[in-house]
Structure formats: structure tokens, C-alpha cells
Amino acid sequence: MELQTALRPPQHQHQQPGIEAVMEPPPKSEMEGYQGSGKLKNQVAIITGGDSGIGRAVAIAYAKEGADVVIVYLDEDVDATKTRDLVEQTGKHCLLLKGDIGDETFCKEIVKKTLEKHDRLDILVNNAGEQHPQSSFSDVTKEQLEQTFRTNVFPMFYLSRAAMPYLKGGGRIINTTSVTAYRGHEKLVDYSASKGAVVSFTRSLAKALIKDEIRVNAVAPGPVWTPLIPASFTAEEVARFGSNSPMHRAGQPDEIAPAYVFLASTDSSFIAGQVLHPNGGEPVNG
Known part of the structure; x- marks a missing residue:
């Protein structure tokens, strides 16, 4: 595909993670006409990487379904504040926690502050990620x-380890992996390997925690228009991003969020150790 038939304006961000506030066009975080039906009423969810992209869309969808949310982010204050505003417009509470989830001490603090605020924890969405093409x-x-x-x-x-004691008896853990875990990517070898690890982690943790009535599943998005894209690829690659999918476009975060709602709700009560594949039509085996 030539640049003049690009799907969006060429753009690049010189930082990881990227900033949603400066993306053109902005990702779609709210599915038009989406009406919650109380599937997550009075529940509490932690969402890492919840300030933007898929995480923001999941936070809004969970709030519309009745959940209070805790958004964990690195340093994207503007994006995080916007997400909080969007969540609280639904009438639900949104707690922002800023820090590096690569630090185990901070991860323990996330669970502690969630319990201090809400006195319960029902859902953990492990969504944050980064990639560096070479x-x-x-x-x-x-x-x-x-x-x-x-x-x-x-x-x-x-x-997951910090949250496990409070999720027993019906909690859910949902991990974000990627289509690259299944088909690989020549410029994202380390990223693809990490997402493959997430698939194996999901399957194994599901078996380990099923006795505690904690369901563990994952979502493997295909190309999705999120801040990670302009933060990772050249302006020209960003302009064409998603054009090689069967649908010839990238997905929007609001098209991915319903998969997380499904896995968090009782609609998926007989599902554990599985991966959903919202990827624009690419068949995935395994």
C-alpha cells in the first residue's frame, strides 16, 4: 500500500509508552450505543495500563457494567486523568495509581490501596505492555x-500473587497477550516471546487457581490503534498500520473491550485457561 492511501496521518512518538492525547485520529474508547446491564455491578477491578488504549476502553466498559475501577499507569498523567473523567461520568469511582509495575513492591501496594479504598477485589486485568521493534x-x-x-x-x-488471596471464591484474572504470540513478528522477537510467555502463564495459572474458584483467561488482540503503535513504529509504518489484516484495517480499543467484559462476567462461567482472539479475521490455532 502506498503512503498516499494511508489509513491515517503519518505520525511517530519519541517515547514509550505513547500518549493517546496527541494521536490523530484519537482511538475510540467507547462503543457507540453501548449500554451496560449490570454484569459487574458493585465489583472492583484493577486494570494495568488502564490510562489509554485497550485499558481505557476496558475501564469504561467495566464502569458501564457497574464496576469501580483502579487504573494503574506509568507516567501518562494527562491520559490517566482523562480516563478517570470518562469512568466517573458513568457514576462509578476511578482510583489512579502511578508507578512502575516492574517493581514487585509497587504491585503489592496496588492491591493494598485497592483494598483500603474498596475493601474488596474481584477482577485483575494484567494489560500493560511495551514493545521495541528492531x-x-x-x-x-x-x-x-x-x-x-x-x-x-x-x-x-x-x-496475580498479591491479588490471589482476595480473589478466592469467584475472582477473575484476565491477561493481555497478542496475535504475535501465535504467528511471530520478525521485528518484535522479544515482544512476541514475552506474549508467548503470557499464553503459557495463563494456561498454567488457570490450572493452579481453579481449585480456589479463580478463573484465569486471556485476550490476544490483533492490530489495534493504541498509543503503543506511534510509540513503536516509523511514521510511514503507522500510516499503514493494520492494512495487512483480513479486514484491511486496525481495530479500535472499543472493539476489543467486550472480550474483557465477557471474561469478567458470569457469561464466561465455564471458561478458564482460554484465549480470545479479536484480531480482524486472522485464524489462530492453539
């Missing part, structure tokens, strides 16, 4: 490899 595998440094796993994998262990 044209050559030899350019993936030891530091990059460690940082990718420190953000994409380790916090899932830390938070």
Missing part, C-alpha cells in the same frame, strides 16, 4: 530483552 535480531540488546519481560511478564506474576 530491524535485526542482533540489535535486541540484553537490556531491551530484560526490560520487555520486566514490563510484559513479571508484573503478571507479582500482581
